[in-house]
Amino acid sequence: MAVALYQIAVDAHDVRGLARFWCEVLNWKVLFDDPEEVVIGADEDAWPGIVFLPVPERKTVKNRLHLDLSPDDQAAEVERLLALGARRADVGQGEDATWVVLADPEGNEFCVLRPKQTLID
CATH class of the missing domain: 3.10.180.10 (2,3-Dihydroxybiphenyl 1,2-Dioxygenase, domain 1)
Incomplete structure (x- = not known):
């Protein structure tokens, strides 16, 4: 069975704002925008991408x-x-x-x- 890294998931309080920030950082674009997730990537055929998922709480500790x-x-x-x-x-x-x-x-x-x-x- 083959496997590939598809996307990296990031919890976010402001999914659209954080997605816009990372699009600017990486010179990527928004590939999918929905209230439940915003996906960014270099283009539709390039993997991996980053998906921002809404959560109610803010980040509190160092990333793992x-x-x-x-x-x-x-x-x-x-x-x-x-x-x-x-x-x-x-x-x-x-x-x-x-x-x-x-x-x-x-x-x-x-x-x-x-x-x-x-x-x-």
Whole structure:
């Protein structure tokens, strides 16, 4: 039996607002919008996507799962994300961390990594 990762589910207080934020972050689009879920993705045929599901409560503790973003320019990307509504977050990463921890508008932590180096044979 084959299996593939289809989408990542995120509980949200404001599903449409959080979906719009992540569409801007990832340059994705809304693929499905319904009161019970909003699905975003690169396009209709690209997997995985992210589905935002409504919940009445707000986030209260550190995420057990988070996204890592790999930009071309870490500092510029952090500034762009802060302008979109992200905020800096401290999850105990320490001052010598090579990644930057941010939180989306609902407090879900994610990391902005240093640019990945290409390996040359």
